[in-house]
Amino acid sequence: xxxxxxxxxxxxxxxxxxxxxxxxxxxxxxxxxxxxxxxxxxxxxxxxxxxxxxxxxxxxxxxxxxxxxxxxxxxxxxxxxxxxxxxxxxxxxxxxxxxxxxxxxxxxxxxxxxxxxxxxxxxxxxxxxxxxxxxxxxxxxxxxxxxxxxxxxxxxxxxxxxxxxxxxxxxxxxxxxxxxxxxxxxxxxxxxxxxxxxxxxxxxxxxxxxxxxxxxxxxxxxxxxxxxxxxxxxxxxxxxxxxxxxxxxxxxxxxxxxxxxxxxxxxxxxxxxxxxxxxxxxxxxxxxxxxxxxxxxxxxxxxxxxxxxxxxxxxxxxxxxxxxxxxxxxxxxxxxxxxxxxxxxxxxxxxxxxxxxxxxxxxxxxxxxxxxxxxxxxxxxxxxxxxxxxxxxxxxxxxxxxxxxxxxxxxxxxxxxxxxxxxxxxxxxxxxxxxxxxxxxxxxxxxxxxxxxxxxxxxxxxxxxxxxxxxxxxxxxx
Amino acid sequence: xxxxxxxxxxxxxxxxxxxxxxxxxxxxxxxxxxxxxxxxxxxxxxxxxxxxxxxxxxxxxxxxxxxxxxxxxxxxxxxxxxxxxxxxxxxxxxxxxxxxxxxxxxxxxxxxxxxxxxxxxxxxxxxxxxxxxxxxxxxxxxxxxxxxxxxxxxxxxxxxxxxxxxxxxxxxxxxxxxxxxxxxxxxxxxxxxxxxxxxxxxxxxxxxxxxxxxxxxxxxxxxxxxxxxxxxxxxxxxxxxxxxxxxxxxxxxxxxxxxxxxxxxxxxxxxxxxxxxxxxxxxxxxxxxxxxxxxxxxxxxxxxxxxxxxxxxxxxxxxxxxxxxxxxxxxxxxxxxxxxxxxxxxxxxxxxxxxxxxxxxxxxxxxxxxxxxxxxxxxxxxxxxxxxxxxxxxxxxxxxxxxxxxxxxxxxxxxxxxxxxxxxxxxxxxxxxxxxxxxxxxxxxxxxxxxxxxxxxxxxxxxxx
Numbered sequence: 001x002x003x004x005x006x007x008x009x010x011x012x013x014x015x016x017x018x019x020x021x022x023x024x025x026x027x028x029x030x031x032x033x034x035x036x037x038x039x040x041x042x043x044x045x046x047x048x049x050x051x052x053x054x055x056x057x058x059x060x061x062x063x064x065x066x067x068x069x070x071x072x073x074x075x076x077x078x079x080x081x082x083x084x085x086x087x088x089x090x091x092x093x094x095x096x097x098x099x100x101x102x103x104x105x106x107x108x109x110x111x112x113x114x115x116x117x118x119x120x121x122x123x124x125x126x127x128x129x130x131x132x133x134x135x136x137x138x139x140x141x142x143x144x145x146x147x148x149x150x151x152x153x154x155x156x157x158x159x160x161x162x163x164x165x166x167x168x169x170x171x172x173x174x175x176x177x178x179x180x181x182x183x184x185x186x187x188x189x190x191x192x193x194x195x196x197x198x199x200x201x202x203x204x205x206x207x208x209x210x211x212x213x214x215x216x217x218x219x220x221x222x223x224x225x226x227x228x229x230x231x232x233x234x235x236x237x238x239x240x241x242x243x244x245x246x247x248x249x250x251x252x253x254x255x256x257x258x259x260x261x262x263x264x265x266x267x268x269x270x271x272x273x274x275x276x277x278x279x280x281x282x283x284x285x286x287x288x289x290x291x292x293x294x295x296x297x298x299x300x301x302x303x304x305x306x307x308x309x310x311x312x313x314x315x316x317x318x319x320x321x322x323x324x325x326x327x328x329x330x331x332x333x334x335x336x337x338x339x340x341x342x343x344x345x346x347x348x349x350x351x352x353x354x355x356x357x358x359x360x361x362x363x364x365x366x367x368x369x370x371x372x373x374x375x376x377x378x379x380x381x382x383x384x385x386x387x388x389x390x391x392x393x394x395x396x397x398x399x400x401x402x403x404x405x406x407x408x409x410x411x412x413x414x415x416x417x418x419x420x421x422x423x424x425x426x427x428x429x430x431x432x433x434x435x436x437x438x439x440x441x442x443x444x445x446x447x448x449x450x451x452x453x454x455x456x457x458x459x460x461x462x463x464x465x466x467x468x469x470x471x472x473x474x475x476x477x478x
Numbered sequence: 479x480x481x482x483x484x485x486x487x488x489x490x491x492x493x494x495x496x497x498x499x500x501x502x503x504x505x506x507x508x509x510x511x512x513x514x515x516x517x518x519x520x521x522x523x524x525x526x527x528x529x530x531x532x533x534x535x536x537x538x539x540x541x542x543x544x545x546x547x548x549x550x551x552x553x554x555x556x557x558x559x560x561x562x563x564x565x566x567x568x569x570x571x572x573x574x575x576x577x578x579x580x581x582x583x584x585x586x587x588x589x590x591x592x593x594x595x596x597x598x599x600x601x602x603x604x605x606x607x608x609x610x611x612x613x614x615x616x617x618x619x620x621x622x623x624x625x626x627x628x629x630x631x632x633x634x635x636x637x638x639x640x641x642x643x644x645x646x647x648x649x650x651x652x653x654x655x656x657x658x659x660x661x662x663x664x665x666x667x668x669x670x671x672x673x674x675x676x677x678x679x680x681x682x683x684x685x686x687x688x689x690x691x692x693x694x695x696x697x698x699x700x701x702x703x704x705x706x707x708x709x710x711x712x713x714x715x716x717x718x719x720x721x722x723x724x725x726x727x728x729x730x731x732x733x734x735x736x737x738x739x740x741x742x743x744x745x746x747x748x749x750x751x752x753x754x755x756x757x758x759x760x761x762x763x764x765x766x767x768x769x770x771x772x773x774x775x776x777x778x779x780x781x782x783x784x785x786x787x788x789x790x791x792x793x794x795x796x797x798x799x800x801x802x803x804x805x806x807x808x809x810x811x812x813x814x815x816x817x818x819x820x821x822x823x824x825x826x827x828x829x830x831x832x833x834x835x836x837x838x839x840x841x842x843x844x845x846x847x848x849x850x851x852x853x854x855x856x857x858x859x860x861x862x863x864x865x866x867x868x869x870x871x872x873x874x875x876x877x878x879x880x881x882x883x884x885x886x887x888x889x890x891x892x893x894x895x896x897x898x899x900x901x902x903x904x905x906x907x908x909x910x911x912x913x914x915x916x917x918x919x920x921x922x923x924x925x926x927x928x929x930x931x932x933x934x935x936x937x938x939x940x941x942x943x
Contacts, residue, residue, distance in 0.1 A: 075932035120932040122925070129927070132794035140791035145931055 001032050001469060002058070004166035004184055008039040008177035012049040015325060015353070016294055017377045018172060018197050019051065021266060027054045028458040032465065035164050036060040039176050043067055061164055065176065068153040073116030079123045081106070086127060093131050093148060095224025100179075100232050104186045107159040115156040119149050139217055147218055151225055155179065163187055168468050171233065174200040175226065178233025185236050191468040194237040195264075197374030198395065199250050201230045203298075206372065231255055238471055239464060243375035244396035245404065264464070265396075266375045267457030270449045273384035276361030283362070287318045287431050290363035290387075292356055292378040293370070295326040295333045300392075302339055303418050304369040309343045310424035315431040319347040321363070323354050360385045365430045365437060370394050371417055380452050383411055383444030388437045390426040392417045403447060411444030515644050516621070517760060519651055519677065520544050523670045526655065528837075532666045535742070539606075540667035542745035543614035544674070545752065549728075551621035552721050554593040558585050559629045560717030560868075564710060565703040566633050577702055579693040582630050584700035586623060593622045604744040613671045620678040627685045634692050643684035651677025712877035713868075719880035720864065723887050723911075724759075724857065727904045728752055730891040737900065751900050754843045757834065758850035761826035765819040765858035769865065772811045780804040781869070788930060797927060805923050808866070816859055823855045849901040856908035863915040870926065871933065875918045883911040 005026065011019040026034050034057045040046070043064040053060065081089070088102040105111065112118045128145055136144060158176055163169070163184040169192040171181035178194060185192040204226040208219050234240065234256040241264050242248050252258045279288070289308070293299040301322065308320045326333040333350070340348045351359070356378075360366075366382040366389050373395030380400070382389055389412030391397040401412040413426040430437050520541075527537045562585050569578050597618050601611045631640050654676040658669030707714055728751065731737050737748035780803050786792075787800040830847045839847070860883070867876040890903040922929065 073932075122928055122932075125928045125932060129794065136793075137795050138793050141794045141797050142788055142790075142792070142931075144794075 001167045001465060002035060003032050003168045003170055003465070004035040004037055004164055004181075006037040006039070006169065006171035006177045006180050006184075008171075008173050008175055009041055010172070012036070012038060012051040012053060013040050013045050014294070014328060015050055017266075017374065020377055021197070022172060023051055023054070024454065025458070025461060026057060028454065029462065029465075030054075030056055032056065033058045035166050037164065037177075037180060038062050039158070039180070040064045041066065059164060063158055063161060063180075065154040068115075068150075068157055071114070071116040071153065071157070073114070073120040075117075075120035077113060077117050077121040077123075079112060079118065079121050081123045086123070089124070089127050090131060092152070092225075092228060093128070094135055095221065095228055098228055098232065100182060100236070101186060104159060104183055107156055108162055108183075108187065115153065115160050118156065119153065136217075143215070143218070147221070151222065155229070159183055166190060168193065168465065170195065172197065174230035174233040175204070176229065178237075179229055182232050182236035185238075191238045191471040192236050193239050193241065193464060193468060194233050195241040196247065196251065197243060198372055199247060199254070201227050201254055202250065203372055227254070234260075238468065241464065244399050246396060246399065247374070262464075264457060264460035265452055266377055266380055267452050267454040268377065268380040268384050268448065269454045270384045270445075273357070273360065273381065276357055276385060278361045280362075285317055287315060287365075288363045289318055289320050289427060289431075290359065290366045291320070291322045291368065292324060292360070292366065292381070293322065293368065294324045294328055295322065295336060295350065296329045297332050298371055300369045300371050300418060301332075301336050303420055303423065304367060305336060305339050305343065305345065305348065306420045307369070307423040307427065308348065309345055310421065311427045311431065312345060312347075314428050318427075318431055319349070320345075321349045321351060321359065323351045323356065323359055325353045326350055327352075356381065360387065363387055365390065365412075365427070367423070367427065368392065368397065369418075369423060373397060375400070380448055383441075383448040383452075386438075386441035386445040388412045388430055388440035388444065390415060390423060390430065392423070400447075400452075401444070406447065406451065408447040408450075409439075409443040411440050411447060514763060515648055516548060516624075517756070519648060519674060520548075520756075522652065523655060523674070525837075526659075527666060527670065530659070530666055536665070536667040538739075538741045538747075538749065539610070539745075540670055541749070542741045542747050543610070543617065543671055545747065545756075546745055547614060547618035547621050549725050550597075551593060551618050551625060553718065553725070554596075555589050555622055555625040556721040557714040557716075557718035558589055559625060560713045561706050561710065562626070562703055563629050564713060565706045566630065570633060575693055576697045577699050578630070578633075579689060580697050580700045581703040582626065582689065584703060586626055587700065589622050589626060590619060593619060601744075604742070606742055606744055607668075610668050610671065613668065613675055616675050617671060617678065620675060620682060623682050624678055624685075627682065627689065630689055631685055634688065636688070636692075639688055640685075643681060643688065646684060647677045647681035650680050710873055712873045716864070716868070716873070716877045716880045719877075719884045720861065723880060723883040723907075726884060726888050727891045727901075728755060730888065730895070731900060734892065735895055735900070736898075750840070750843055751846060754834075754839070754847035755850055755901070757830065758826070758847050758854050761822060761851045762819070762854045762858040762861075764822040765815060765862060768815045768818050769862045772815060773862075773866070773869070777804075777807055777811050780807040785930075788927075801923075801926060808923070812859075812862070812866075815862060819855055819858050823851055826851045826854075846901045849905050853901065853905040853908045856905070856912045860908060860912040860915045863912070863919050866919060867915075867922065870922060870929070872918070872922050872929065875922055879911060879915045879918060882914050883907065886910055 005022065007018070007022055010016060011022040026036075034054075036053070036057050036059070038060060040062060041064070043066055046062055046064065084099065084102045085106045088099045088106065091098045092103060107115070107118075118124060125145075128148055132139065132141055132144055155176065158180055163180060165188055166184065167190055169181040169184035169190060171177045171192070172195045174194065174196060178200070181192045181194065184190065205223050208214055208222045208226075211219075214222055231254075234251070234254070237260060239262060240251065240256055240260045241262050242251060243265050244263060248258075248261050248263060251261055279286075289311070291301075291304060293301070295301050304322075305320070308318070311318050337350070360382065363382075363385075364387075366378070366387050368376060368378065368389065368391040370376070370392055371394065373392075375396040376391075379389060379391065379397065383400070389397075389401055391401060391412060391414055393414050393416055398414050401414055402410055413429065415422040415426050430440075524537070524541065527540065562581060565581055566578055569575065569581075597615050601615050604611055606614075634640065651673050655670050655673035658664045658672055659666050662669070664672065728748065731748040731751050732746040735748060735751075737751050739747055739749060741747060780800075784797075784800040784804040787796050792800065827848055830851065831844060834844055834847060860879070864876045864879050867873075867879065886907040887904060890907050894903040894906075
């Protein structure tokens with residue numbers, strides 16, 4: 001089968017949970033051919049892959065959200081949009097239910113001139129005007145029109161580009177990627193599978209609320225917009241896969257049909273983590289606290305550093321080793337370094353990108369202070385090495401450490417997000433109690449080797465793909 | 479007309495009736511000053527020629543030389559004037575005063591090359607006396623400079639000094655004419671032509687001193703304004719076609735009608751048509767003045783409010799309100815201007831019928847004068863609307879209107895030649911063009927929000943990208 005795998009802002013440009021998930025999925029399915037449809041943020045990253053693509057990736061199509069900067073426009077067009085098309089556009093802008101079929105048909109090559117011409121056309125202007133008169137009569141119109149343009153331009157460009165033809169579309173997020181998958185289904189009448197690691201709508205929501213460049217009165221519009229994009233993916237998807245129960249609940253809450261949702265958790269090759277190198281002689285007195293994360297705001301490295309400062313007061317021989325790329329958000333990395341300096345902390349190390357297996361064995365415990373997570377692979381990896389964890393209560397962390405009444409004991413301590421003292425306290429508890437560390441580590445090891453193996457994960461998707469092969473959409477109407 | 483508005487508004491702001499009148503007078507002289515003076519000089523000198531009982535041949539040669547210099551210098555420059563006006567206005571808006579004077583030299587170099595070469599070719603084949611040819615050629619070249627300078631002068635504030643300069647030139651012309659004809663006893667027509675050369679030369683020098691003293695700092699970006707030619711090619715066309723349309727019916731009569739005369743084997747003219755046309759064109763001057771005053775004051779305020787609302791934080795309702803306000807004021811002012819012009823049209827008709835027979839107009843010429851005065855009324859309104867379109871940066875609309883104007887005038891004039899109803903074609907074409915221009919204005923105003931927003935780039939780009 002030829003599967004079009006759609007990734008947004010992850011594989012193959014940056015490392016991380018979703019990326020390595022995709023990598024192992026493709027590698028684990030040599031019987032299928034993959035077309036990689038990669039949506040990147042910036043065009044300058046074109047072709048800069050941090051992964052060696054597996055041999056069964058037969059084609060890669062790169063799309064960049066900032067491509068619109070090059071978009072030129074010839075204004076003054078009259079497009080004679082039909083009522084349905086106008087309505088589709090209007091509902092997208094105002095955040096009500098969109099008829100995506102009409103929207104797709106309108107934008108896919110041929111029906112309209114270029115996207116630039118479309119956004120500077122009289123028709124488009126009239127719709128924005130109508131929208132403002134009806135819904136936002138008090139909002140500055142000029143800001144509104146610039147915002148709407150920049151908001152829907154990337155989306156329109158993606159739709160205009162069309163999709164590569166495949167037997168199955170598989171998107172690993174909603175958002176733009178989800179719309180791309182829906183478009184594939186719309187164009188070629190082929191099944192569409194959606195796997196959602198983190199909940200896209202929620203992540204964007206948090207970003208938007210924090211974003212300083214979006215003015216207050218526009219935040220709702222942006223949130224509604226991303227909500228709409230997710231709706232598109234949910235309604236088009238034949239099957240929606242999520243990693244753990246909690247996410248399923250949120251998806252249902254966001255309007256996804258519960259019938260469609262299945263859970264296929266992540267998996268790791270537990271055997272790969274056996275016999276990792278341990279501490280060197282002379283290091284036995286040191287307690288190593290490891291964090292295998294990318295240094296980016298969503299991982300909340302700052303809270304981690306602050307908590308460590310408390311730990312350091314009670315456990316002077318504790319070391320913090322932050323293992324993960326630091327170049328993704330260099331400004332944030334710098335801020336983190338400054339924080340370390342200003343707290344006068346010793347024994348905090350940023351290793352940059354490393355081979356995790358060289359480090360994991362040396363750790364006494366692992367921490368994860370993320371604000372948002374799906375099902376973090378690092379926890380599965382850490383559990384495979386029988387390491388205890390301190391994690392914030394996000395994504396499936398609680399499920400992984402405490403289990404869902406699966407008969408395995410606790411594999412770590414779950415703490416509230418951004419709660420410096422509780423995070424510190426949990427670390428201190430583990431530092432002081434070596435027996436607890438060993439016990440929790442072993443609990444985790446047992447859980448992961450029974451429930452979260454790579455074989456189980458691949459088998460789940462193999463079945464899913466097989467099942468989708470059976471889905472027929474009558475005639476191929478394109 | 480760049481920049482004049484602010485100064486005028488100061489004059490009008492609650493300073494009583496008299497200062498208002500003063501502003502009218504000033505602005506009229508600055509904007510149409512050189513043209514008016516030129517016409518005045520021709521009229522006076524023409525009267526002097528008649529008074530002196532100079533031969534018809536000589537009088538016609540003098541007149542033709544002046545008309546050719548006048549018309550063709552306008553045609554050479556008016557396209558560029560449109561472009562440099564925009565350039566000056568932008569430069570003043572951005573407070574980059576240093577490039578302005580350099581662009582005058584640049585545009586002079588270009589227009590003088592175009593005019594210089596074509597004028598030289600024209601006079602090379604003429605059997606006229608060399609001295610006469612040279613001074614006719616010189617007048618043509620001087621007028622090119624005068625028109626270009628006037629575009630820059632209107633950006634200055636010192637109206638009194640500008641007017642003093644113009645008046646000095648007029649007085650000197652008349653004195654020089656007296657000197658050349660009576661004291662040195664040059665041939666009368668030639669003497670007067672020479673006198674005009676002296677007068678305009680003085681005008682050029684005074685204006686130049688004035689401009690140089692105002693725009694002190696000099697850069698060497700002489701041809702920087704050519705970016706504007708490239709960026710706004712329709713402006714060049716609009717300026718050119720607007721003037722070309724105004725004279726093209728004369729050209730048709732010169733070349734194709736039974737009215738044609740050939741003077742001194744050099745000039746083709748149709749004096750029984752050109753002279754009424756010349757007097758008729760005087761009747762539209764009030765509108766040109768009115769336009770400056772009313773647009774730059776009452777209308778400009780609303781115009782700025784509208785764009786201010788858009789640039790600021792105006793909501794869709796605020797913009798709607800500001801637009802309604804602006805359109806209303808615009809229509810009021812336009813109506814007012816039409817009334818005033820109508821008044822002057824009637825006055826011109828009355829004066830023409832009464833006075834023109836005294837300077838030898840036949841009843842046929844009076845008829846031509848009458849129809850042309852009415853056509854002038856239509857032209858004046860059409861011209862104002864075209865300028866308004868440019869105000870709204872509807873360059874395309876303005877351009878299309880002038881293209882329509884030129885082609886309809888040319889086609890109608892040729893087509894109506896057999897009717898021997900000279901001037902009627904111009905009337906019909908100005909009427910049609912006025913309707914077209916009005917339709918465009920109404921359409922544009924209806925969609926002004928759209929045009930304002932969608933002529934902007936698609937997304938805000940950072941500078942330098």
